[in-house]
Amino acid sequence: MALQTAAEIRALIARHKRWDVIFGVIGILCLSIGLLTFATLFVDMLIDGYARLRPEFFTEFPSRRAGQAGILSAWIGTIMVMLVTAAVAVPLGVAAGIYLEEYAPSNWMTHVIEINISNLAGVPSIVYGLLALGLFVYQFGLGQSVATAGLTLALLILPVVIVATREAIRAIPGAIREAAYALGATKWQVVQGHILPYSTGGILTGVIIGMARAIGETAPIITVGALTFIAFLPPSPIKAEPPFISFEWLMSPFTVMPIQIFNWTSRPDPAFQANAAAAGFILVFMTLAMNGLAIWLRYRIRRNIKW
Amino acid sequence: MSGTLITHIPQAMSPSESRLAHRASRHVKEKIIESILFLAALVSVFTTLGIVYILVSESVVFFRHVPVWDFLTDTQWTPLFDDAHFGIVVLLSGTLVSSGVALVVAIPLGTVIAIYLSEFAGPRIRETVKPMLELLSGVPTIVYGYFALLFVTPLLQKFLPELPGFNLLSAGIVMGIMIIPTVSSIAEDAMRAVPMSLREGAYAMGSTRFQTATRVVVPAAFSGIMAAYILGISRAVGETMILAVAAGMQPNLTWNPMEPAATITAFIVQVALGDLPHGSVGYQTIFAAGLTLMLMTLVFNILGYWLRTKYRERY
Structure with a gap:
């Protein structure tokens, strides 16, 4: 098909260019479907739950009467579980990341650990729940407690923390290490004095993203056997008499925000569903705030660090 | 015998020499830290092993009650009923x-x-x-x-x-x-x-x-x-x-x-x-x-x- 005239060629080019414009529009449409869904979800929760978003909602226990029910035990439970998760996942994840980047020889053992971490990141969260049910609840005898839930979520976000640590460490130029070694520093001195301080921002970003994921996880905690109706608080970690600190709360039964939302959502009464919407809005707001903080941190680090 | 040795060593080491001297404690500490970091990295491997162990060991008991063939071919799933089916x-x-x-x-x-x-x-x-x-x-x-x-x-x-x-x-x-x-x-x-x-x-x-x-x-x-x-x-x-x-x-x-x-x-x-x-x-x-x-x-x-x-x- 030989094109004879310039007019025909121009028409062909115009036709092909039209496809560029059409695809550009389709692309923006697809993006807006995704983002609009998110906006709808956020607004829908706010509208459904707006009437319930009052100070008493945070200071009341769950109740059989929807109008009096609150999320006191849920948000306190969430904070306690998150404390355990952070206390376990951060040191373990950072240590593992440091080992893999700075210490690990390149042998089969390291290879196994690396493949294993990327594989763990793809394991469905409910499988972690089954692990916790079999191992922590029954074999270790921790029961259905704050400690079990915290440990389960810690294992779940461990790959996120390890990967973030590794990426933050990898961004540090080799010259920094060489300079430290040239002054006679040992490996740990290099890590402690240089690698860790310079990668703190990146590690923090990863930790926040991991915690934002853990805070919304429902399935593994249900599998562990969290109760859905808790009208009391775990024992306080601070005591009036010496030794002032108590760890009884670790073994206490608990509930968390996502479980409370699940419980309210599955009731047919719309009044309870309004409670679910209000609690859901708070939960989405919390994860958004955490993710936003992480994105902002990442942006700041990128801007401030000039090696 | 120790007396003869002392004569060969200066009364006091110069500061730079004492710094350069081999200190075993420094190397022991490094080794301990490396082992701790290695153990932290191994936790992920133990997690996988734990998952496999728990899932397989409980499933083995399950498949003693329910033949694998029934599990794969049965078209009913009523595990909590009296007439239990596991498809x-x-x-x-x-x-x-x-x-x-x-x-x-x-x-x-x-x-x-x-x-x-x-x-x-x-x-x-x-x-x-x-x-x-x-x-x-x-x-x-x-x-x-x-x-x-x-x-x-x-x-x-x-x-x-x-x-x-x-x-x-x-x-x-x-x-x-x-x-x-x-x-x-x-x-x-x-x-x-x-x-x-x-x-x-x-x-x-x-x-x-x-x-x-x-x-x-x-x-x-x-x-x-x-x-x-x-x-x-x-x-x-x-x-x-x-x-x-x-x-x-x-x-x-x-x-x-x-x-x-x-x-x-x-x-x-x-x-x-x-x-x-x-x-x-x-x-x-x-x-x-x-x-x-x-x-x-x-x-x-x-x-x-x-x-x-x-x-x-x-x-």
Whole structure:
């Protein structure tokens, strides 16, 4: 098909260019479907739950009467579980990341650990729940407690923390290490004095993203056997008499925000569903705030660090 | 004898010499720290071993009660009834149908978004949109479940009046939207890994952006895009809360997305919500279901991992 005239060629080019414009529009449409869904979800929760978003909602226990029910035990439970998760996942994840980047020889053992971490990141969260049910609840005898839930979520976000640590460490130029070694520093001195301080921002970003994921996880905690109706608080970690600190709360039964939302959502009464919407809005707001903080941190680090 | 030795050594070491002297404590400390860090790295391996051990050991007990053949071929799933049947196909159908719906939503949208962000959008749009998409995948799944049950289902019922309150369709659609960021970000990474020279070659031949994207970049990044799809499937198969909330928890052997049905994950949630004694057959059933789920996602993850390393190596 030989094109004879310039007019025909121009028409062909115009036709092909039209496809560029059409695809550009389709692309923006697809993006807006995704983002609009998110906006709808956020607004829908706010509208459904707006009437319930009052100070008493945070200071009341769950109740059989929807109008009096609150999320006191849920948000306190969430904070306690998150404390355990952070206390376990951060040191373990950072240590593992440091080992893999700075210490690990390149042998089969390291290879196994690396493949294993990327594989763990793809394991469905409910499988972690089954692990916790079999191992922590029954074999270790921790029961259905704050400690079990915290440990389960810690294992779940461990790959996120390890990967973030590794990426933050990898961004540090080799010259920094060489300079430290040239002054006679040992490996740990290099890590402690240089690698860790310079990668703190990146590690923090990863930790926040991991915690934002853990805070919304429902399935593994249900599998562990969290109760859905808790009208009391775990024992306080601070005591009036010496030794002032108590760890009884670790073994206490608990509930968390996502479980409370699940419980309210599955009731047919719309009044309870309004409670679910209000609690859901708070939960989405919390994860958004955490993710936003992480994105902002990442942006700041990128801007401030000039090696 | 010690007296003769002392005469050869200066009375006091100079400061620099004492600093350079070999100090065993320094090396012991280094070794201890290295071992601690190594143990921390091993925790992830023990996690995997723990998962495999728990799932397999409980499933072995389960398969002593229920023959593997019945598990795979029975068409009823009533583990908690007196007349117990254990046909995993029933739960598998729910999982496959809902994942199928999710893919019908996520693959076209995710692919178009990836092509758009990688080949059409300027750096400013890309840098603002990508974090927003990340937020989409950060929303807790229980919240998506609420959204599917109380927003999407009523909305769909306006067009499909016969749609039941619990159905696989709305759960699948919401799940699809949830996995769009997974699909689009991996596919976009794959397309960005295609060398610029290929695009420049296409432009030099007079291709438009659209032609370059569809005829050069997408075929070159094909294995990476497939990896994005497969990892999306793996997430959909393992998704729990959206289905437990919005698809109902009644086992139902169906291939129709307009019906309610339980998935493997929803069944585990349902059993865990009740009070099953440790060691009962019902209790072991969730481990057998979990093992099935784990094997499915493992196959997808390995395939996805393999495809990803394949495109990384090529250029």
